[in-house]
Amino acid sequence: MKREEELWSLLREAYQMPYGGAQIALVEQVMQHADAGGHDELRLASRLFATTAYVHGGETAKSFVTFSWCRAEYDAHPERFDEQDEHMLLWHFKYMVNGLLKFPAVPLGRTYDVLDDMERRFRAGGHSLHAVYAYRYQVAAHVGDPAADDWYAKWNAAPRDGNSDCAGCDPGEKVDHLVSRGLDEEAVAMAAPVLAGRLTCVEQPQSILTSLMVPYVRTGRLSEAADAHRQAYRRLRGNLADMQSVASHIEFCARTGNETRGLEMVQRHLPWLERSPSPQAEMWFCAASALLLGRLDPALPLGPSSAGELGADLAARARDWAAKFDERNGSDAVSGRIEALLGAAPLVGHLPLSAVARRTEAAVVPPAPVEELPTDATALMDRAWQLYDEHRIDAVEAAFARFDELHPDPPAELAVRRLDGRARLTAIRDDGGAEAEALFRETAEAHRALGHDLQALAADSRGVLARRPDEEMLAELTALTERIVAHPDADADLRAEARLRAEGALMRLERPEEALAAVDAAVAERPAKAALRAELQARRARALLVLERYEDAVAAAEEALRGYAELGTPPAAGIAALIRAHALGNLERFDDATAGFDQALALAADRNYRLSALVGRARSRLAADRPDSAIDDLVEAVADHVAHGEDVPAALLRYDLATAYHQAGQSLDAAEAAESALDALDRAGAQDQADQTRYLLSRVYRELGELDLALGLLETLATNLDGYDNLPARGRMLQEAAQLLYDADRDAQAAERFAAAAEAFRAAGIIQAEMYARRLRALSLRWAGNIPAALDALAEADALARSLDGTVDESEPWLIWQRAMLDTDAARIHIGAGRLDDAATRSASAAEALRAIGSLSDALDADFLHAETLMRAGDPAGAEARLRSVLGAVPRGSQLEQNSAWMLAESLEAQGRSDEADEVRGKYLSE
Secondary structure, X not given: OOOHHHHHHHHHHHHHOOOOHHHHHHHHHHHHHHHHHOOHHHHHHHHHHHHHHHHHOOOHHHHHHHHHHHHHHXXXXXXXXXHHHHHHHHHXXXXXXXXXXXXXXXXXXXXXXXXXXXXXXHHHOOOOOHHHHHHHHHHHHHHOOOOHHHHHHHHHHOOOOOOOOOOOHHHHHHHHHHXXXXXXXXXXXXXXXXXXXXXXXXXXXXXXXXXXXXXXXXXXXXXXXXXXXXXXXXXXXXOHHHHHHHHHHHHHHHHOOOHHXXXXXXXXXXXXXXXXXXXXXXXXXXXXXXXXHOOOOOOOEEOOEEHHHHHHHHHHHXXXXXXXXXXXXXXXXXXXXXXXXXXXOOOOOOOOOOHHHHHHHHOOOOOOOOOOOOOOHHHHHHHHHHHHHOOOHHHHHHHHHHHHHHOOOOOHHHHHHHHHHHHHHHHHHOOXXXXXXXXXXXXXXXXXXXXXXXXXXXXXHHHHHOOOOOXXXXXXXXXXXXXXXXXXXXXHHHHHHHHHHHHHHHHHOOOHHHHHHHHXXXXXXXXXXXXXXXXXXXXXXXXXXXXXXXXXXXXXHHHHHHHHHHOOOOOOHHHHHHHHHHHHHHOOOHHHHHHHHHHHHHHOOOHHHHHHHHHHHHHHHHHOOOHHHHHHHHHHHHHHHHHXXXXXXXXXXXXXXXXXXXXXXOHHHHHHHHHHHHHHHHHHOOHHHHHHHHHHHHHHHHHOOOHHHHHHHHHHHHHHOOOHHHHHHHHHHHHHHHHHHHHOOOHHHHHHHHHHHHHHHHHHOOHHHHHHHHHHHHHHHHHOOOHHHHHHHHHHHHHHHHOOOOOOOOOOHHHHHHHHHHHHHHHHHHHHOOOHHHHHHHHHHHHHHHHHOOOHHHHHHHHHHHHHHHHHOOOHHHHHHHHHHHHOOOOOOOHHHHHHHHHHHHHHHHOOOHHHHHHHHHHHHOO
């Protein structure tokens, strides 16, 4: 059986944990052992806390039991309740009224009994009835009692006191009333001063923002509505207790044209139905999800069913619960609300919820200019091939379509050229494949029938190139290339084109050195076609870029661009510009790279090249520390992928977008982008990219003050990094989690994470990191009040430090610093244990060692700690000497100066030198 002091320590640890299953499990463990040990004070404290934990952790039904126990205990033993305990019991009456309403199996009379008891106790204690009226209104509104308006008036008229809901929740509940009456402007006005203040309640600001979404839309405040949804849902999405609020956000998406986002939310939270916090929450979630699914294609597959089938099942489930509530309540108010939700009309056609959504909605592709084409068959065919040489593929297709229209039965010489064009376009559009290979085979046969042996060989080689690349394909292509090059009728252009096809195969086989040799051989043929000469340089630039010969790649790309310029800068020039820009980026010439991507964007005709240029320009701007200018490019690129249904590419770019937002100080936008990326990457099984996103998101959450979300991500990362090679990274994640907990004064939890980090660093052989983690573990246990465990942990840290004797150069600054900091923290632990002699010895040793290596700031901290130890040991004169030394070196106006001056004054008072103490206070503390 656990000792009582250990159980109190566990309960304090539970206080520090986020609401949820882990916290509930710990407090239930404390309750069990407190009951077994007969620890009355602990039994009460654990149940008072458990009631709160159950309500906010999504297990509301369990709170009824702990509340009833505490109420009975108060009536039997009121002397066991201090003022804070009594206040908490009165506060829990509100939880009970709210909770009992959510379970239709609980008779309504029981809720009224709790309300009556609540009012009796409030009157007996001389408390305001503000909270009582608020919850009488809530019950009346729930059952559809017209008296709700009267209770609302009394609620507004009664003075607030310490039992009233917080400054965010109370107006938020009034906003709900106003919205239900259609008084949207009044609702928005009531919430405005609340949102302008600082909300620190666990339910705020997400609760009031959720209430405001619909009135914001109905009053034309569309931007505010989108922001309210984005801010609130992020805070709600991880807590089962907020299931009903999540339903409101699904409804909002369904009614604002955001069905895709809403579907993601339904799919994310559907498993919650297996453990819903209450029937009421389940009912609203089912109804909102059914509304959302009803706006999708009913045949859309969703796991084992379809959108239509799942929506019908959820609607039936919602109606079934509504009927049970109506039966309990004796009215049809609940079913009326559920039917209204199931049939709710859109609020707007489409409300973009993010920059990406706005860009997707606004994207309009301008029509390409239409060229005036010749009508003569030969001239039209020649123009088509000229366009092909310049890679104007859309224009080529238009020219061939015009040829087919005007000349459906061309002579054989033109027919074979047309067939060749069809084969080449098929290879481009379909990225090769059996259809292209068959067309090239047909082309070769047609050429041979006309006696065009050389052209037939070229068609054969193109057909081989259309296959999946492998060594057999390369061997066959090489043989055909040699035959073409050796053919007596082959001119420079045909020889260069043949070698260029070999280059294409080699690049696909990831053999860039050989590809570069092939293209250099093609250049040496000195082809006559200007477009071919330019393309050869562009191909050289590509191979050089892959080979990381960036300066050479830039030079080749620039030569290609000069060649294309002589042709009027056709779209193919965009590829060369893109290669040049990427090479410049790799050379860290970011301003030049940005200008290069500008050029590539101006020339890019192909969607993929345009996307590459957008992303390249954004990354160059990010690398040049210009995140603001990178954001628009990334938004456009993400929107393009989203519009084409490409979830994974969009997710990968959302990571870059989150990085840009983060660097630009737009933390909320960064969180949204990273969260969207993480969902898609997890679904795609891309763990490395998902973990990279988790780490970025953990940093964003820290900046937003969302500590528990950040911790959850770091814990997940530590779990994912479970391989031996990942031990250093695992240790870093655990240490970062520990540091977050330590900084938040959640010291017992911090100690656990520091211990886990130390073990990971030990296994990885990173001694400095292990020393840090073991030192901080000991200190965390000291601040958690667990002095025996802190001393044990300190002994482990000391043993680790001693293990380095003789193995590391003792004069190494890092080792001196580590040992000195260990001495400093050891002094703090010894002070907590009452071992003042040990504390004095170690703090003095630390100060001397730190000064010896020039770590003056840390040395001054150690001096102050030594002075504190001397004061506690009854040596104010010794403390005075140390403190005067600190004050002579510490920066003016620093916190250490203030603390030292205050302690110096205390030491002088202890020596009977009050005038000098006042002089110190006047000099240092008067402001």
